Amino acid sequence: MTDSSTPTSTAHAHVLDAMLALQPREPGIYEGHTHAGYWNMVGPYGGATAALMLQSILQHPDCLGDPVALTVNFAGPVAAGPFRIEATPVRTNRSTQHWMVMLLQDDDSGDQQVTATATDGTAVRRDTFSIEDGRPPHMPDPATCERFDTTGAMEWLQRYDMRVVTGAIPKVWDDSAHEPLSQLWVRDNPPRALDFPALAALCDVFFPRVWLRRARRVPAGTVSITTYFHADRAQLAAQGDKHVLGQADAQAFRNGFFDQTAQVWDAAGQLLATSHQTVYYKE
Numbered sequence: 625m626t627d628s629s630t631p632t633s634t635a636h637a638h639v640l641d642a643m644l645a646l647q648p649r650e651p652g653i654y655e656g657h658t659h660a661g662y663w664n665m666v667g668p669y670g671g672a673t674a675a676l677m678l679q680s681i682l683q684h685p686d687c688l689g690d691p692v693a694l695t696v697n698f699a700g701p702v703a704a705g706p707f708r709i710e711a712t713p714v715r716t717n718r719s720t721q722h723w724m725v726m727l728l729q730d731d732d733s734g735d736q737q738v739t740a741t742a743t744d745g746t747a748v749r750r751d752t753f754s755i756e757d758g759r760p761p762h763m764p765d766p767a768t769c770e771r772f773d774t775t776g777a778m779e780w781l782q783r784y785d786m787r788v789v790t791g792a793i794p795k796v797w798d799d800s801a802h803e804p805l806s807q808l809w810v811r812d813n814p815p816r817a818l819d820f821p822a823l824a825a826l827c828d829v830f831f832p833r834v835w836l837r838r839a840r841r842v843p844a845g846t847v848s849i850t851t852y853f854h855a856d857r858a859q860l861a862a863q864g865d866k867h868v869l870g871q872a873d874a875q876a877f878r879n880g881f882f883d884q885t886a887q888v889w890d891a892a893g894q895l896l897a898t899s900h901q902t903v904y905y906k907e
Contacts (some may be wrong), residue, residue, distance in 0.1 A: 671828030833874035
């Protein structure tokens with residue numbers, strides 16, 4: 625599904641690429657428009673906003689290396705319509721670079737407001753000692769897993785092919801207690817080769833853990849999410865458009881906030897990214 629206001633130049637692009645379309649106005653200054661295909665309850669899916677913030681850096685002519693760590697803070701709801709992104713490299717070293725990013729929109733009075741901020745570290749990766757201790761859980765082949773039914777669900781859910789193995793969203797909202805762990809296979813729908821913006825979006829694909837821990841569908845929204853990228857471009861290219869394995873859990877629910885940790889592995893069992901976020905929920 626494409627927003628009728630999406631520029632015609634993206635009409636035949638993959639829906640993710642259409643959402644990520646940014647028009648440079650000057651170095652580090654971009655204009656874009658929200659995409660109806662990634663709409664959530666009161667604004668765009670948070671993973672889409674994170675991907676946009678990262679895209680503005682990767683598209684910058686002075687970008688050095690690949691993303692290592694991205695933190696996105698959601699200052700307020702992103703309204704349907706145009707927006708402006710400002711991406712600034714605040715320091716560049718020999719092999720690392722540090723960024724600050726702002727997403728801005730005009731309010732009803734025409735005043736520009738910050739709706740999201742981000743910091744990011746990029747780096748030129750080097751061959752070094754490497755070992756991986758984060759083992760993926762044993763999971764059945766995604767082809768044998770039932771696809772999550774998104775009929776009637778929010779629009780952004782139509783953008784993903786999910787095969788939930790453990791920790792599906794409750795079918796009955798009865799306040800019953802469940803473990804907040806979810807494990808699933810997921811990829812873009814329709815399939816698309818994995819890259820860093822797509823991976824940033826995938827790291828936020830999990831339902832709020834509070835919905836699982838106590839089967840009650842309370843309002844919830846991410847306040848801040850940090851994603852750590854462990855993969856390089858070659859590893860992402862090798863993954864192609866196959867399903868990735870995702871796992872999410874939580875450690876504490878208290879005073880209107882909970883944490884959510886997540887890991888994403890490629891089809892070969894190599895860790896692609898980890899993330900940690902703080903989520904607000906309302907009683």
